[in-house]
Structure formats: C-alpha cells, structure tokens
Amino acid sequence: MALDLKKYSILIVDDVREMRTSLRTIVKSLGAQKVYEAKSGLEAIEQLQSLDVDIVLCDYNLGEGRDGQQVFEEAKEYGMISPHAAFIMITADNTMDVVMAVVEHSPDGYLVKPLNKSVLELRIEKVLHRKRVFKEIEAQMATGAFAKAAAICDLMIDRNPKMRFDLLRMKAEALFKMDDPDAVAELCAGILMERDVPWATVFMGRARYAVGDFAKARLLFTKAIEQNNTSMEAYDWLAQVDRETGDLATAQKTLAQAVKMSPKSIGRQQVLADLAVENGDHDTARKAFEAAVELGVHSCYSRVDDQVGLVNAVAETGGAEAALKVLSELAKPTARSGDPNQEKPDWRLDLSMGEVLLKNEQAVNAKGSIEKALAGYLEVPRDAADPSAIALAKACYAVGMTAEAQKLLDRIVRENHDREDIIAAVREMFNELGMEGLGGDLIDNACRAVIEINNRGVGLAKQGKLDDAVEMLTQASDELPGNLTISLNVLQAILSQIKHAGYTNQRQYLINEYIERAERIDSENPKLGKIRQKISAIQQMEHQQQAV
Amino acid sequence: MEDVIEESDKGLDFVEALANCVHDIKNSAGVVINAADSIRQTVSDVDVAPELTALQTEARRINHDLIHLLGLYKMDHSKQGICPVIVNCEDLIEELVAYNNPLLEMRGLQFEADAHESVEGYFDREHVLGILNSVINNAQRYAHATIRVACSVDDGYTVLSVEDDGDGYPQEILTRQEIDPGSTSYSAGSTGLGLFFASRIAKLHRHRDRVGRVSLSNDGIEGGGSFKLWLP
Structure with missing residues (x-):
C-alpha cells in the first residue's frame, strides 16, 4: 500500500537549497500538494505560526540561529504545531551529543542522511501510523481520563504488537497519574523479567520513590544507568532522590555526569547550575551557566537568571574585572537573539553591573547602573511586584536612593504579606544593612495596611453586606494583584453572594477572572483547590437546575 | 568592516x-x-x-x-557511544530493502528479505542500519544473483545477517583471529575498516553477561559470504 500524502500539508526545513529541493521532489512524488519550505530556524517558526502543518521534515543543523531541536521545542512550547502533527528530525551525522539531544526530547522520529525516497516514505508512513495509534490515548490523557487511556493502551497492544513497548510505557505513565505505583511496579517487573529495558527500571524506581522508599529507588535508578548510560531520565531521577534525601553534593555529581553525556539539554544545565550555586561550587556553576547562556541564545527556554548567575559565578571565581567583561558581552544584542521580544538587556543585568561595581568600590558608576536597572524594572508593566526586586532595593539603598528603595519594598511587602519567605528575605536585607528598626516598621505598616483592608472586606461579608464586601475586596485586589490572600477572599465573597443572591453570569465571569489571577500567583495552593471544588459543585447544581 | x-x-x-x-x-x-x-x-x-x-x-x-x-x-576520543532502543527487526529490514533495492535492481540482483514480525532487539538502530547498509553495498560487488538479509534469535542474541551467493570471503579474512583495520585493500573491497568498525560497535552492546560480536563465514547462499551481527 503506497503512502499518499495528498491530504497532508508539509513543511520542509533545511538551510541547504539542494536538500530542500530534493525533499520537495520526494514528497511531491508521494502525492503531497501543500508543501512549504523554510531555510532557517527563524523562518520555520514564522511558517509554523501562520500555517497549519501536518508533517514537519526538519534538518537538525540549520546554520546560524536556531537548530532543529530548538525549532521543535519552541513549536511545542508555544503550541505552534498540533499535538497530532508529526515532527521528523533529519541529521547529517550520528554524533553522540546530537543524537542525545534529539532522542531525549523525542520528536516523532529521526533519520540519518543520506536518505532516499523509499526510506523517507517508510518512515513517514510509520510515524503517521504511530500518531494514529496514540491519538486517542493522548486525548484521554489530556482530559485526565487516565483509566480509559490505560485501557486503550491494552487494546492497542493487541492490535499493534510492534508498538508494544511504547504502549506499555504510556500505560505505566497513565497508571502513575492514577496514583497506583504498585500497578506500575507490577507492569514493569513483567517487562524486566523479559529483558533489561532501562525505562522500565526507571519506572520501577519511580514507583518506589512515590511511596517514599528512597533507598530502593536510588538502587533502581543506578541500575538503569548501568543498563544504559544514555538513559537520561535515570540521572534526573537519581539526582532528585539525592536532593530529597539532602545529599546535594551527590545530586550535583549525578547531574554533572548527565550533562557530560547530553550537553545540549539547556534545562539540565540550568538545574545543575542552580544546584552548584546552592552548594557554593562556583566553578561548576560558572561552566553550567555558561553552557545555559550559550544554548539559550536561540532557545525558548533561556532565562535571564542564567545570565545573572553567570555574572555572579564569574565574579566569585575571577573577580570584578572578569565579571564586567562578561556583562559587556551579555549587553550585546547577539546575546538575546533567542527572544525577539527583548529589545534591550534585562534590568537584572544592569543590577548585576551595579552590584559588581559596588563590590569593586566604584560607587559613582554603580549608581548609574542601578538607576538604569530601576528604570528598566518600572518601565515594564507588571501585574505584581517581583520578589527578585528585593536585591534591587538593597542596591538602591547602597547608592543612597532611599526613597526609591522604600517605595519598592513597601510594594513587595504589601503584595506578599502572606508569604513568610519573602517577608523574611526583606527583613534579612534590612538586617544586613543595619536598618532593623526602619525595616521592621516598614514591614509592620505595610502588612497592617493590607490586613486592615482585607479584614474590613471580610467583616462586611460577615455582616451580610455581600455586595459591599465584593466591591471593596475587588478594589483591593486590583491594587495589589500579586496578593493571593486578597484574591482568594474575593472569590469567597462572590461564592457567598451566589449562595445568598443566586447564580448570575456576571458573578461567574468575575469568578473566572479572579481564579485566573490566583492561579498566576500560586496554582498549587490548597485553599485555591478548595475554592475550585466549591465552584464546580455550584456549576453542577446550576446545570442540573437548567436541565430540570 | x-x-x-x-x-x-x-x-x-x-x-x-x-x-x-x-x-x-x-x-x-x-x-x-x-x-x-x-x-x-x-x-x-x-x-x-x-x-x-x-x-x-x-x-x-x-x-x-x-x-x-x-x-x-x-x-x-570517547565521543562515540551507543544509544540503544527497542527495535523491531522486520521494520529494520524493511528499511534496508527500501534503501538498497533500487540500486540492486539496477545491477540485476535479487534482494531477499527474511524477517519475522516478532523478532525484537535492543540496540543502536542507526549504527546497526549503517553497518548493514555498508555490508550490503559491499556484498553486491561479489554476489552473482542474490543477496539475502535475515533476522533471527539464536542463543539469546538477536542475529542480523547478510548473505550473498558469490565466491565467499578470501580464506585469509576468515582465518584471521583479530579484525585488523590495516588490511584494507581496494581489490578486496573495504572490508577491513568496515568490519573493524562493525566489530567495535557490536562490542559496545552488552546485556547482562553477553557482549555483541561479528562473525564471518562462507555459509552464505551456495557457499557465498555470510556476515552476522550478534546483538545481546
């Protein structure tokens, strides 16, 4: 049965014109009618944003700019391609770090050049078939119907014995989501009796980890690495166990090994860098931040934290002069081409510059940088105070910008009066500056102000003045959109309103707005979880009543 | 500037x-x-x-x-490792046929594939594909009419083989104890380097106490050359 690509739209990404032409000829001969081309990573992203593509054939090496892997990650991250689209990576060579980068983040297939029509046809056919087999399972997984997904896996294994292991893995994933680690262990033990499959060993370890048996989990993750030293998830889990049991030094070693094996994973470089900072290992931190910054130039996963971390690590290991040199490199536009929205250096880099200069006793120059950082911070509209601005406030104090510093801190405290860690960090900052007295007052006043508004709103609600309560609390929340307690109280007040005065579309609309706000602040918050439950109960009742 | x-x-x-x-x-x-x-x-x-x-x-x-x-x-330079995955051998052989058949047809050679759906292996797919493609490309210089690729399970190993109906490997290659990369000669084909590489890659494959290997014989079709890759 020959493959017919008539129904599919296809994007070919390659920087070499001859390759694009050759691939186009092949897919056209397989019936394709809608064929698009991109000659760089940037072009590919632009095409993917505007087109609805079913199949992407993407070369890994795309010259300057994003590589194929980064195109894939960005397209997935921002939902530019449908989950049912097939992304096939093509590489010219099977160098270890390239293969690791590609295999680890699993596009739907990868092909090593040279390839001809028959091979490409075969692979596309396989990938499309695989996508069909997994489509329903993935859809069930996405809606949280994990038991159903697992059942479909079993059904599909009967029909597609060749895909047995992939399907078993998916099933194990579904069983984890059902909080059934014992079933996962049972499934994997069956596979492992047959042969050593590293992922099954990893899943066994995860099942032990889930029930808190860290010692056994560690043994299993170590075993998975022995079975196959390219089993990257095993390293990540092993490091996770070490971290959980407080052995940060070993966790760092494990991740360093993993990074050596698969150096192109920006996420792991970032985790390693952060861990090294925690461990006070500035050398390792510097190397990992350096790698993360370099990989970040064209990656959607780049973080300003990596640049700042690099500057700090270099300052620690090579002194202020070296750090300033790194900063001037980072200020160049080429350091930011990964993020087209970022036209100038982030304020945190200006802050870093100021801090380095301060340490180097160049207060006058430092003040310039810190003013720039503050302007940059205030310029970007943000709906909540950024707790990382505490360092900015501290720098403001150091160069005598007292009023600015206080205003910043007052805002941070009011937005986060319910966050012990942030309040403690602010207090700590004041202590370091020898300003305990003034700091204590500022914190007290700011917290009291928030509590008072909040209590007034809650009091109104208790008196039954629900409309007034909602109005007062929404106003307070709009002034301090980063404050979780207030937004949760808004939700409580609206729920009482619905209970007493009935359900209306407007009230539901308001609920959605504040749920979104609360989720932005802390989507995992247990109080928020309870409110969500109440809301869905109300919605169900509403539906039933409508049905009656 | x-x-x-x-x-x-x-x-x-x-x-x-x-x-x-x-x-x-x-x-x-x-x-x-x-x-x-x-x-x-x-x-x-x-x-x-x-x-x-x-x-x-x-x-x-x-x-x-x-x-x-x-x-x-x-x-x-320890930059090369293997990246094993579960491979269905029928799919693998299908791909070998797809890649090589057009050329073999031109030479008037018949390409036989002997594969069973249930044979599975756990190995570095791309490396093994590369090795087998190279062996097939070499075999077509010697085959008279037929090249056969097959997969089987033998003694707990996944065995992938390429056989031809040519005159077989020269005796000095078969009796050699070690595969030597220096023995490449144009007239004998590029077997020295290719076999050396295949053998190195095979050895990187380990499962429990078994290690991969390459074996050569003249047990191919009617006494032709036979190349076998044993993967644990």
Whole structure:
C-alpha cells in the first residue's frame, strides 16, 4: 500500500537549497500538494505560526540561529504545531551529543542522511501510523481520563504488537497519574523479567520513590544507568532522590555526569547550575551557566537568571574585572537573539553591573547602573511586584536612593504579606544593612495596611453586606494583584453572594477572572483547590437546575 | 568592516583537522548520493545506467568508509557511544530493502528479505542500519544473483545477517583471529575498516553477561559470504 500524502500539508526545513529541493521532489512524488519550505530556524517558526502543518521534515543543523531541536521545542512550547502533527528530525551525522539531544526530547522520529525516497516514505508512513495509534490515548490523557487511556493502551497492544513497548510505557505513565505505583511496579517487573529495558527500571524506581522508599529507588535508578548510560531520565531521577534525601553534593555529581553525556539539554544545565550555586561550587556553576547562556541564545527556554548567575559565578571565581567583561558581552544584542521580544538587556543585568561595581568600590558608576536597572524594572508593566526586586532595593539603598528603595519594598511587602519567605528575605536585607528598626516598621505598616483592608472586606461579608464586601475586596485586589490572600477572599465573597443572591453570569465571569489571577500567583495552593471544588459543585447544581 | 583572519599560534592539530575534513567529505558524499538518486528517478536513459550505478555505489562506499573512520576516531576520543532502543527487526529490514533495492535492481540482483514480525532487539538502530547498509553495498560487488538479509534469535542474541551467493570471503579474512583495520585493500573491497568498525560497535552492546560480536563465514547462499551481527 503506497503512502499518499495528498491530504497532508508539509513543511520542509533545511538551510541547504539542494536538500530542500530534493525533499520537495520526494514528497511531491508521494502525492503531497501543500508543501512549504523554510531555510532557517527563524523562518520555520514564522511558517509554523501562520500555517497549519501536518508533517514537519526538519534538518537538525540549520546554520546560524536556531537548530532543529530548538525549532521543535519552541513549536511545542508555544503550541505552534498540533499535538497530532508529526515532527521528523533529519541529521547529517550520528554524533553522540546530537543524537542525545534529539532522542531525549523525542520528536516523532529521526533519520540519518543520506536518505532516499523509499526510506523517507517508510518512515513517514510509520510515524503517521504511530500518531494514529496514540491519538486517542493522548486525548484521554489530556482530559485526565487516565483509566480509559490505560485501557486503550491494552487494546492497542493487541492490535499493534510492534508498538508494544511504547504502549506499555504510556500505560505505566497513565497508571502513575492514577496514583497506583504498585500497578506500575507490577507492569514493569513483567517487562524486566523479559529483558533489561532501562525505562522500565526507571519506572520501577519511580514507583518506589512515590511511596517514599528512597533507598530502593536510588538502587533502581543506578541500575538503569548501568543498563544504559544514555538513559537520561535515570540521572534526573537519581539526582532528585539525592536532593530529597539532602545529599546535594551527590545530586550535583549525578547531574554533572548527565550533562557530560547530553550537553545540549539547556534545562539540565540550568538545574545543575542552580544546584552548584546552592552548594557554593562556583566553578561548576560558572561552566553550567555558561553552557545555559550559550544554548539559550536561540532557545525558548533561556532565562535571564542564567545570565545573572553567570555574572555572579564569574565574579566569585575571577573577580570584578572578569565579571564586567562578561556583562559587556551579555549587553550585546547577539546575546538575546533567542527572544525577539527583548529589545534591550534585562534590568537584572544592569543590577548585576551595579552590584559588581559596588563590590569593586566604584560607587559613582554603580549608581548609574542601578538607576538604569530601576528604570528598566518600572518601565515594564507588571501585574505584581517581583520578589527578585528585593536585591534591587538593597542596591538602591547602597547608592543612597532611599526613597526609591522604600517605595519598592513597601510594594513587595504589601503584595506578599502572606508569604513568610519573602517577608523574611526583606527583613534579612534590612538586617544586613543595619536598618532593623526602619525595616521592621516598614514591614509592620505595610502588612497592617493590607490586613486592615482585607479584614474590613471580610467583616462586611460577615455582616451580610455581600455586595459591599465584593466591591471593596475587588478594589483591593486590583491594587495589589500579586496578593493571593486578597484574591482568594474575593472569590469567597462572590461564592457567598451566589449562595445568598443566586447564580448570575456576571458573578461567574468575575469568578473566572479572579481564579485566573490566583492561579498566576500560586496554582498549587490548597485553599485555591478548595475554592475550585466549591465552584464546580455550584456549576453542577446550576446545570442540573437548567436541565430540570 | 572585514574581520582579519589570523593564524592561531597554537599550531595545527593535524588529527583534529583530518577529522573535520573527513566529516566534511562525508557530508559531500551524502549530497552526491542524494543527487545521483534523484537523477536515477528522473533520467530513464539506459545508456547512462552503468555509469550511474557505479556513481551511486562508489559514493555510498565513500560515505560508509568515512562514517566508519569518523566513528573510530570518535571512539578513541570517547565521543562515540551507543544509544540503544527497542527495535523491531522486520521494520529494520524493511528499511534496508527500501534503501538498497533500487540500486540492486539496477545491477540485476535479487534482494531477499527474511524477517519475522516478532523478532525484537535492543540496540543502536542507526549504527546497526549503517553497518548493514555498508555490508550490503559491499556484498553486491561479489554476489552473482542474490543477496539475502535475515533476522533471527539464536542463543539469546538477536542475529542480523547478510548473505550473498558469490565466491565467499578470501580464506585469509576468515582465518584471521583479530579484525585488523590495516588490511584494507581496494581489490578486496573495504572490508577491513568496515568490519573493524562493525566489530567495535557490536562490542559496545552488552546485556547482562553477553557482549555483541561479528562473525564471518562462507555459509552464505551456495557457499557465498555470510556476515552476522550478534546483538545481546
């Protein structure tokens, strides 16, 4: 049965014109009618944003700019391609770090050049078939119907014995989501009796980890690495166990090994860098931040934290002069081409510059940088105070910008009066500056102000003045959109309103707005979880009543 | 503004330069292969057929040789490892047929595939594909009429084999204890390097107490050459 690509739209990404032409000829001969081309990573992203593509054939090496892997990650991250689209990576060579980068983040297939029509046809056919087999399972997984997904896996294994292991893995994933680690262990033990499959060993370890048996989990993750030293998830889990049991030094070693094996994973470089900072290992931190910054130039996963971390690590290991040199490199536009929205250096880099200069006793120059950082911070509209601005406030104090510093801190405290860690960090900052007295007052006043508004709103609600309560609390929340307690109280007040005065579309609309706000602040918050439950109960009742 | 290109005062790392160069030629050979393959699809002129076949075969040979060379270099610099996955051998053989059949047809050779859906292996798919493609490309120079690829399970190993109906391997290759990369000669084909590479890759495959290996014999079709890759 020959493959017919008539129904599919296809994007070919390659920087070499001859390759694009050759691939186009092949897919056209397989019936394709809608064929698009991109000659760089940037072009590919632009095409993917505007087109609805079913199949992407993407070369890994795309010259300057994003590589194929980064195109894939960005397209997935921002939902530019449908989950049912097939992304096939093509590489010219099977160098270890390239293969690791590609295999680890699993596009739907990868092909090593040279390839001809028959091979490409075969692979596309396989990938499309695989996508069909997994489509329903993935859809069930996405809606949280994990038991159903697992059942479909079993059904599909009967029909597609060749895909047995992939399907078993998916099933194990579904069983984890059902909080059934014992079933996962049972499934994997069956596979492992047959042969050593590293992922099954990893899943066994995860099942032990889930029930808190860290010692056994560690043994299993170590075993998975022995079975196959390219089993990257095993390293990540092993490091996770070490971290959980407080052995940060070993966790760092494990991740360093993993990074050596698969150096192109920006996420792991970032985790390693952060861990090294925690461990006070500035050398390792510097190397990992350096790698993360370099990989970040064209990656959607780049973080300003990596640049700042690099500057700090270099300052620690090579002194202020070296750090300033790194900063001037980072200020160049080429350091930011990964993020087209970022036209100038982030304020945190200006802050870093100021801090380095301060340490180097160049207060006058430092003040310039810190003013720039503050302007940059205030310029970007943000709906909540950024707790990382505490360092900015501290720098403001150091160069005598007292009023600015206080205003910043007052805002941070009011937005986060319910966050012990942030309040403690602010207090700590004041202590370091020898300003305990003034700091204590500022914190007290700011917290009291928030509590008072909040209590007034809650009091109104208790008196039954629900409309007034909602109005007062929404106003307070709009002034301090980063404050979780207030937004949760808004939700409580609206729920009482619905209970007493009935359900209306407007009230539901308001609920959605504040749920979104609360989720932005802390989507995992247990109080928020309870409110969500109440809301869905109300919605169900509403539906039933409508049905009656 | 032009950048002035200055010679590094570190001097030339000849081995590194050679490796980069090999890499570059290998990719060029890849482009030649693609170009030759697409000419094959568009030109129906029978007159150019033998030359085109030679071009395709030799470009593939260059490509394979350089991949082996580069692979061995990377192994020595510990940049080369294997990345095993679960492979269905029927799919693998299907792909071998797809890649090689057009060329074998031109040479008037028959390509037999003997595969069972249930044979599964756990190995580095791309490396094994590369090795088998190279062996097939070599075998077609010696086969009279048929090349057969097969997979089986033997003594707990997944065995992938390539057999032909030619005159078989020369006795000195079969009696050799060690596979020696230095024995390459044009007349004997490029078996030395290719076999050495195949053997190194096979040895990187381990499962419990078993290690992968390569075996050669003249038990092929009617006493022809037989290449077997044993993967644990």
